[in-house]
Amino acid sequence: MYGPLWIVPFFPLVGFLLNGLFGKWFDRVTVSVIACTSVGLSFLWSVVLFFRLSALPPESRFYVEKVFDWFVSGNFSAPMEFYLDPLSAVMILTVSGVGFLIHVYSHGYMSHDESYARYFSFLNLFTFAMLVLVLGSNLLVLFIGWEGVGLCSYLLIGFWFTKKSASDAGKKAFIVNRVGDFGFLLGTFLIFVTFGTLNIQEISTAAPNVLMYGGAIVTTITLLLFVGATGKSAQIPLYIWLPDAMEGPTPVSALIHAATMVTAGVYMVARMSALYVLAPVSMTVVAVIGAATAIFAATIAITQFDIKRVLAYSTISQLGYMFLACGVGAFSAGIFHLMTHAFFKALLFMCAGSVMHAMSNEQDMRYMGDLRKRTPKTFYTMLIGTLAIAGIPGLSGFFSKDEILWESFASPAGGVGFWVVGAVAAGITAFYMFRLIFMTFFGQPRYKHGVEKHIHESPNVMTYPLIALAILAIIGGYVGIPHVLGGHNNFGEFLKPSIAHLASHGEAHHSTTEELLLMGASVAIALLGIVAAFRMYIANPKLPVVIADNFKKVYNLLYNKYYVDEIYYFIIVKPFVRFSQLLYDVADRIFIDGSINLLAYFTGWTGEVIKWFQTGYVRNYIVTFVFGLVIIVGYMLLK
């Protein structure tokens, strides 16, 4: 007995409709209560569903529920159907749980905003779309959520639409995501043509029989779907929208970066794992893109001063880890990291929001410092988040990141190279995250004029969610303690029925010693990063400037984010707009319309010429007549 699934996304939808349609007439408390309750109820119902699901034997842990026929055309049908299995159960818990805390926090953070109801209705819609995405039983229902979160990110990133940068960022998010969706759509078409269905379970079951291992079709399908994932989950080359997404209110960043939106791509790849395991080439692409993004984004984060921007690049980097995991066949490790990352990244973003709240909306860390004692709750919770993301043993990030690093080395699809890249990126992560902590909470205060006297700790409605998330960021990893540390990796076991496994060709056996050794190495690298940050930002604060001066070119390259936005602008955006303008001015106006007008003009001109033969004056006719006569007579005489 499961009970209806549709209730899970239904609550936030109701919240959206109530606040969206009637929010104008509600007071702020009513709006928040509606918004928070709706997501809270979703979460509670998800918990109920989760327990009912886990009470069942592993092989029967799935449940399909058809709500109505969406559309049918010929042999194509897309029912509005939801599917619950361990994977979607984990996702709905994470989305609604973290989402709920973000809603509560928003009540404090947005308390002074004039478009309060609009904000909460969008937030609810966002949660709704994400829940539909993870519950959809076929690719088209998934796609409703997929584009739905794209829309919500557009609306929320551009929430303060009077700011040009905000509306630009929102538009950029939508369009870049559309580029990804283009790939996703084509992948869907190819799947339908190949399988005759878009139902994910049917596809997964049929895949090994229908598709040839490593064949062109499965490789094309999985690569096309991955294009979609790079858009949604901000991977190279479509990651560019995510750093700009911080133009939205900070809780929105928390929502986008943690619970919803960016996790969609990872989820989708894990969901389609049955296809990916058949396409070794695609797996390698996924792993390489993931690893490359992990280190690429981490290097950018080192030099940024904007507190939210650092976190944004760290998200891109962490998502890279998740794809690295998927690419080496460790899908459940990817989802594990997705979940723990949701905890600590939501925490980090909301802490950053709390810092900004205290600092009169200052985002530049160069004007912060010494906030440790002034905002203690924010400091301690953010420190926990930072330790978690740095992969310090005992916190959630350690377990999930370590599992990914280990798999990237030990998996049949993995290799030493992946481990090295992952480990180095982990070191950089520890470095820039502690740089953030040190610059914000330690050292000398460097506040702008007039900021200091307003500094205050955030209200309880904001700090309680921080504390809740901090607890999750600590304990969240204990659901997946690896065997090598005496655990059973319950998380991975739970996900097993939802995820396909790599066909291993003579599995390489790795020893426990090896695993412990690598674990130790990665922890050591992380500690090294922390020590480096300490030396540069606490012990010797002049050092960063010296280094930046000595390596001017490298520093500028990183500080300017490898100039990728500029490159895209000059290679794609500008020529495209120019060419379109040319198309309009030349092809449309001059050629097509010009030739039509020329034809009309020619017709008119012909009339003008011919009219001289029809003047109506007898004298003209006589002249013509005489001339004609002369010519004819002349011709006959001379013949």
Next chain:
Amino acid sequence: MYSEGFPILSLITYLPLLGVLLILLIDKENIGTIRMVALLIAVLNFIISLPLFFLHDVSTHHFQFVEMLNWIPALGVSYYFGIDGISMLMVILTTFLTPLAIWSSFSAITERVKGYMISFLLLETGMLGVFVSLDLVLFFIFWEAMLFPMYFIIGIWGGPRRIYATVKFVLFTMAGSALMLVAILFLYFLNYYYTGVYTFNLQELGNFPIAPNIQLWLFAAFALAFAIKVPMFPFHTWLPDAHVEAPTAGSVILAAVLLKMGTYGFLRFCLPLFPHAVYEFMPAISILAIIGIIYGAMVAMVQKDVKSLVAYSSVSHLGFVMLGIFALNVQGLEGGILQMINHGISTGALFLLVGMLYERRHTRLIADFGGLSKVVPVFAVAFMIITLSSIGLPGTNGFVGEFLILLGTFKTNATYAVLAATGVILAAIYMLWMFQRVMFGEVTKEENKKLTDLNLREKLILLPLILLVFYIGFYPKPLLVRMEASVEHLLDTVNKKYRVESIEQNNQDKKITIAEIVNPEKNEGTHDE
């Protein structure tokens, strides 16, 4: 006269004429009464047309609500009305949008209201006639008749360059329909050549195999007329001019209904009559459609005037429709037909919205706006929803149509689908960019600061359109079910005939020349062209 029960199609088609008579009786100074009569007649017509939808028999492809009368027996011209799942939806679309368009002109048209309303009702009769006629002469009469009210609507109540625009519109259409008339007559004589019967009855005309080489010419003649109407690239340049100059309601009807006559013409005439040519021309038309999708979108992006942006976006959207139709499979066709309706709703609503802005600001230049979301929040919400529908976001009507079209196309030719799918990205670019420039940012112009938000009338006009956006987006089944039998039958006809023709062509490699067909007629000399 033969008719299945009550002649409801005639009633719907001619009811607007009754309205015209009533309005003629009203003094031209009495503007209020004239408007009310026009609106009531249009609303009444919509209500009367609803049974067509709800009583539609989904189990059959046969024409329903048929009315048949031998009109000019000597020439084989009949008064033959009937609708199937495809034309029924077009009729409903017309009767649904006409009252909204008329209502929207209450504030926009203040000069010569009497003439305007008369033109509009005449236009409705013309449009409905086109969709319900199953006799080629009858069809052609309505096809031409509908031109003139539109000619006046643009030419009298239009913008500064209205004369240029309206003459261009009429000449373009005429150029196409002249060729179509020749083709109709040729088909008529060809039918006599084969069967010994003179008839313009569409169903009887199609019952003999036309030689492939002749099909090509006939198809080309029909297709040109329809392609201009659609409009397909490169016959589209009349459209931006007509749209920009037309009054709001004229643009709404032009985009929502008149363009659909082109695509409808392909479905009703080109496909069943000339299947061989359909397959021959399929790549050419698909490629033109794809060019239209991409070109229309790119050119739309750089427009400075919102109306001409929407006009070029129509070129892009109608490219999708054509692509779907010429995918020649169930998904492509159903998606194409659905997208005809969707485009009517979304683009109709876009023109209404732009018109509402124009009435307030007397400009349509994107650069004259900015930051309007703050000033007119209700308008902003409506505009956003319609924009998303035009972009084809899942959950709105546009998605279902576009998805089916692309899926159908992918089944036929994956390359076409890949190229066309770029239109999905481009649509987001040009629409959102425009939306940003008009609605977001700070209010920079003094005139924009005191704009008033939508009034009750305007809200009520937009509401049904917005509801339909979501209804079709989440539950398009009632529409798809109704077109299914007709679409499948259409595909059967095309494919069956195509096979038969291919076999016959192989068996007797004899080519019929045009002279052979026309000569017996000349000898008899009974029919004057």
